[in-house]
Amino acid sequence: MAYVIASGCIDVKDGACVKCCPVDCIYEGVRTLYIHPDECISCGICVSVCPTEAIHDEAELPPAQAVFAAVNREFFARHVSGVGSPGGADYVGPQACDHPVVEAYPVRSEP
Ligand code: SF4
Ligand code: SF4
Numbered sequence: 001m002a003y004v005i006a007s008g009c010i011d012v013k014d015g016a017c018v019k020c021c022p023v024d025c026i027y028e029g030v031r032t033l034y035i036h037p038d039e040c041i042s043c044g045i046c047v048s049v050c051p052t053e054a055i056h057d058e059a060e061l062p063p064a065q066a067v068f069a070a071v072n073r074e075f076f077a078r079h080v081s082g083v084g085s086p087g088g089a090d091y092v093g094p095q096a097c098d099h100p101v102v103e104a105y106p107v108r109s110e111p
Contacts (some may be wrong), residue, residue, distance in 0.1 A: 002040035003047070004072045005033050006065035008054030011108035017046035017055060024088040027075070029098040031105070034075040038085055071099045087102045 005017075009032045017033065018026045025039035026046065035046075035055075056062070058069050073075045076083045081095045 002037040002042060002063075002072075003035050003044065004037075004058045004061055004069050005035050005052050006061065006068040007105065008052035009033055010052070010102060010105050012052050013053075014047040014051060016051065018089070020045050020049050026088055027081075027089045027092070028094040029075065030082070030096065032102050034072045035097070036089075037073045037077060040068050041089065043109065047111060056067050067101060071101050075099045077099065080083060 005026070011031055013028070013031070013033060015033075018028075021045060022045065023039060023041055024034040025041075027034050027036060037058075042057070044057070056065065059085075061069060074080055075084065078084075080099055081097055082091050083095060086092050
């Protein structure tokens with residue numbers, strides 16, 4: 001079971017997790033990042049570096065964040081980014097879109 005980026009990353013996106021992921025399976029959208037569910041090896045390394053505690057094992061997602069399992073998965077589908085499964089975020093670079101749930105998320109105000 002893969003890890004999932006939940007709402008804590010939206011409008012934060014500092015990229016700390018990307019730097020430590022050994023398989024480059026964390027992809028960039030406009031307002032947040034997404035973990036590829038088929039490419040993540042569930043090592044858990046990214047969890048400890050996230051400043052907003054946004055990353056969860058899919059099996060342990062807080063109930064209020066449950067939708068983000070589908071958000072991370074569907075981001076790669078043809079009807080959202082169309083990225084598919086390229087085998088690494090570096091192959092495709094940042095995407096100019098987000099999942100509709102993220103697009104509709106209230107803009108995070110400055111701290
Ligand atoms: S759990 Fe491991 S493989 Fe999966 S996104 Fe995090 S660092 Fe990458
Ligand atoms: S470390 Fe956390 S806040 Fe930073 S980009 Fe990754 S998921 Fe987003």
